[in-house]
Amino acid sequence: MSETQQTETPSIRIFGADWCGDCRRAKRVFGEAQVAYEWIDLVETPEAADVAADISGRKNIPVITYPDGTHQVEPSDADMRAKLTELGLV
Template identity: 60%
Template sequence: MSENAEQSIRVFGADWCRDCRRTKAQLDGLGVAYTYIDLEAEPEAADVARDISGRTNIPVVLYPDASHQVEPSNADVEAKLREISLL
């Protein structure tokens, strides 16, 4: 993880997850920096994602303001990025 991981967006996901790939592609397309936590490569991080969201669904997107979204739509992600002045 980068030095500023706590201040940046963190995306917990897996490559087999279509919603995870969509969210990553959206953030990449918008040029928004994030740290991707691959739950297949780091299975222990699944516990962190579950602790954040209270659910086992992915992706879990954790924002710098400590809020999170689970399986967000592109519109939800964009609205949140605007709310926290990242867009």
Template identity: 60%
Template sequence: MTEDTKIRMFGAQWCGDCRRTKAQLDALELDYDYIDLEHDVAAAKVAEEISGRKQIPVVVYPDGSHQVEPSNADVEAKLRELGATY
């Protein structure tokens, strides 16, 4: 994926769902940007503006869609829809 078509994930280490989703993306060896909300406090507002919610993780896909607190199955289904190869 190119820089403008990468997946972006907003999350934090203290969040179990974030750790799970990050581990899934890592295991799939996908090139994605991880925005650590503990180190970039302003990014929390960006994540909230994208999702309309305060929950994390927020995963933003290259097609502009996003998921909030997605299950592994949700992420896999979206990646298949996008035709991601891994």
């Protein structure tokens, strides 16, 4: 494994929309924890809503995917923080 791969930030993706209060809250939690994530705006990229629905089996947002293959749908602040702790990111 190269040095770059070892220090690369794990890929976390948040599927959401800026009009969604829970999505804005998720972005705030990740920002406060200083954990990098990829924001997938479902308004700008509507086809990504199908990807999020395939992951979660639901239409609710946000859908957050983690590098360990798990995901959360509309998680509470405590659930997001617990997952980041479990992954050793905070």
